[in-house]
Amino acid sequence: MATTKGNKRVYLTWTDEMDAALLAVLVEHHNNGDHAQNGWKPHVYNAAIRNVREKCNVEITKDKIASRCKTFDKHYEVISKILSQSGFSWDWVNDKLLIDSDDVWNKYMEANKSAACYKNKVVKNWDAISTIYSKDHANGQGAQTGAESAQVLPEQVDDASPDLPQKKQRTGEAILSILEDLKTSFNDSLKSTEPLPMPSVTSPAEILVTLQMVLDLARSDMLKSYGKFILNERLFQALLELPMDMRKEWLLLLN
Structure with missing residues (x-):
């Protein structure tokens, strides 16, 4: 230069x-x-x-x-x-x-x-x-x-505790929310002649690239996380919101 x-x-x-x-x-x-x-x-x-x-x-x-x-x-x-x-x-x-x-x-x-x-x-x-x-x-x-x-995150309870049990509880609530949304979408489709729209999901290749960027993540932990994120789009989006230096710790807690 x-x-x-x-x-x-x-x-x-x-x-x-x-x-x-x-x-x-x-x-x-x-x-x-x-x-x-x-x-x-x-x-x-x-x-x-x-x-x-x-x-x-x-x-x-x-x-x-x-x-x-x-x-x-x-x-x-x-x-x-x-x-x-x-x-x-x-x-x-x-x-x-x-x-x-x-x-x-x-x-x-x-x-x-x-x-x-x-x-x-x-x-x-x-x-x-x-x-x-x-x-x-x-x-x-x-x-x-x-x-x-x-600005796009859903509202969180003000008195939520940041400890591990609360994190696991929120993960469970997120899964239940996804299932409820899918159920509602399916029921609505039964009332209409319109085909059921496919949910927008991240490609497996993008998930793999993101996991490969996490420093010192063991191969077995990467594979476990890969399996979870393939099935749960919201969990993967939660990972993307974390700073890079917090992702490994969160993935290990999640596994």
Whole structure:
């Protein structure tokens, strides 16, 4: 990345430490819903500039942050598409794609030649990037902020306790609510000649990609969770509302 200073071009090389300092701020403010219509709110850029300066002793600008964010966005767009296909997973140790075989990769390349450089590309901080840039599959309009999420959640009882028994109770209530909705829909269909509409559900591939993003989740726990979410759309949506650092603990409690 180059900027002009007088008659000289000043180049900025982003290091792993600078990326980590920038993404730490973006994840925090993403979880707080600090998004503007066309990017981040001004105080987010100021916080990122300050954190990179304190942690790395490097001065950056809003424009340089925006440019770096475009790179992160491209990484997410390409890698998440690959991970949604069978035969691919994420290597959390080496920070790159884990491919079942050359045949799997070659088959994918037949229709996606532009992604060729990602076969062995190291992309660090994938957990943070996927948290910030994951798309809202329900409406296709980009990441849903925490504030937006709060507006669409059903009302909760004010005196609900946050301990484990209450969580299990709410899960049971959610299942009963789904069954009641299905029963009502079925009964209504009997009174009409209109066909029963199919409920909108997340694809198995999207569920698998989301679980693969959870750090250090054992294979057996991933499979248990996969089985639950295939059968229960509301449980999967509840997982998406949790910050990335809370998902593993919740999945283990759920299993």
